Amino acid sequence: MEDRKIIIEETNGEKTLLDLLQGRGVYVPAYCGGSGTCGKCRVRILNDPPAVTEAERELLSADDLEAGVRLACLTEPEVGMEVEILAGDEAEMKVETSFSVSAEALRQPDGQGSGKDLSAPAKASEKGSGQNEQGSQDRQSGQDEQSGQVEACSAGSPVVAAVDIGTTTIVMSAVDAGSGQVLGTAAGVNHQRAFGADVISRIDASNRGKGAMLRSTILRDLDLLQGQLGLPAGTRRVISGNSTMQHLLQGLSCRTLGVAPYTPVDISLHSYENMTILPGISTFVGADIVSGIVACGMDRSEEVCILVDLGTNGEMAIGNRDRIVCASTAAGPAFEGGNISCGMAGIPGAISAVTITEGRAAVETIGGAPPAGLCGTGVIEVMYELLKEEIVDETGCMDDEWIEDGFPLAEGVTFSAKDVRELQLAKAAVRAGMEVLLQAFGMDYDGVGRVYLAGGFGQKINLEKAVGIGLLPEELLDRMEPVGNSSLAGAVMAAQDPSVLERMARTAEMAQETALAENPLFSDLYMEHMFFPEQE
């Protein structure tokens, strides 16, 4: 752990302790971006703690307050103040680092057969085939420093860091560019969380003059993961991620991202000396989706497929090698355990499986730890069970018995009537988005080949239960395929074979975005799918 006690020796006119700590690169999570509403930026003031504010009284326990715990965003920094940084709840966060894409998707062009399977990478593919000019230059520039630095690296070939920068987490794989082998993968928290949990709060922070700090934060995180993988400084990076993350990393202004018509400054493919930025489609459909489309081979397949990423912005794409249409819906973080009263990240103690019989719940947790809350998978499980047991009806109304205090799942963990409503909003947005996308493409269920479910949640999801609550259409159940972190998978492919960059650029250019907010069909379907399917 980093040094956790700090004595304030000078201040530079910072209004809050949070600002001061951020300015010095000390990580304190602040999901709400420092507006005094999330209660995450807890610090202990060791000498003479300031008076307790109303918000602190609401968000912190009496014991904590007594012990001098305050919120950094509500505390005015003073010279001589002794501050202890308290551990966040995210030290053990489980990050989705795996990806599995169909062998067919990874088949080489020109009928070279299934050369690269990401889960069991090819031993020695022809080095240098299909490199584009920029790619080969970059590779050579890093070669001397890199060779021999990673043990498993084949002699003389450069190692490239393939990266997915998510709003919450960052995952990096070390890829031997010669053999295509994935040498190792590391993951960590995106410490930009100190500036807010969602993209909008990051955009807001950037607009308030914190862009440089956000940039140095992400660069530090990348260095950290690179260090963990034993990669030297200067290792070339291939970066996938949503458009906001790409803007912040490149130091671009985020001013136009957060207000209609939400135009990006630059989301095209860029090759800097040691860094390749993968291209995106729009402000809300970024390089992470382009990566996913290519990783799943949608840009080459004749069959029309669907990719759905179940994150905070439920992004989705439909299409094949001739045409791709995409969209994003503001689904909210319910599928990641966010906005749910007892929701939590997928860490030990999070309930991930639920069965309810005769009004009693039996739960399983991640790591078998005592139940502490619900992760996204658990949220779907409990919702399905509540519907099956008719504790919640198809309109989402909870039985009188539980409507006040919520349905108890375990000691201290309940699922409230309001949680049901949050989930209804989220699942309706995803489902309606899928239907509109199908319609925009001019396709019905029968014409769809596969449905790829991306995101950490997609890997562990119980598909039958997801269909049971109406999140996904029953008609497509037999064609659904969880693919894990397809954004990382795409970055790895681009690191293995620079010709993939051309596919990504083509995909980004070809893909059309359909705006859901202004689409009356979307509004209708959104309302329709807020209800749950009738239980049999």
Place this chain on the structure above:
Amino acid sequence: MSEVLEQIATMLQKGKRKDVAKLCQQAIDEGIDANEVLTKGLLAGMDVVGAKFKANEIFVPQVLVSARAMKAGSEVLKPYLAGENTTGKGKVVIGTVQGDLHDIGKNLVIMMFEGKGFEVIDLGVDVSPEKFIQTAIDENCDIIGLSALLTTTMPVMGEVVKAAEEAGIRDRVKIMVGGAPVTQEFADSIGADAYTEDAPSAAEKALELLAG
């Protein structure tokens, strides 16, 4: 109370648009005053809808179908209510602020306001401060209602308050704010008159503001 008015309220809660329209016509044909059909039928029904929504018993889609039913009923009553501000509760201009395209929350608030008998002018989404102020002046509104769903567009609410001051109408309009990222502290900081957590409370708060 007349049986037909009770039926109107019940059918409205169920969202039966055609039934509500038919029953409103029937009530008029029976010689019941249009104003009474409105208040004791339609608005009484919407009141129950608002209360149930607040208690988590019903949700957005049900409120929406009820609101559609109310609209169908209002259309029938319109010729009989011609011109006059039928309930005299007040006039509200409402919209989502510039740069923000979210409208579901705003639409819910509108339904609740109408359910309380307010006359509402809906400016839609992405509305500039100037347009709010001009409408408030031209239409002689009592309340300006502002919605924002993004932290990045919230500051526009403050601009509307300032614009109202500059236009010299601040003392005669109440400004209400709402939306997921909005808090009471934020409302205070920009000098808004009221913030509420949900749509039904907004309509109740509006009644209070104009009464007080």
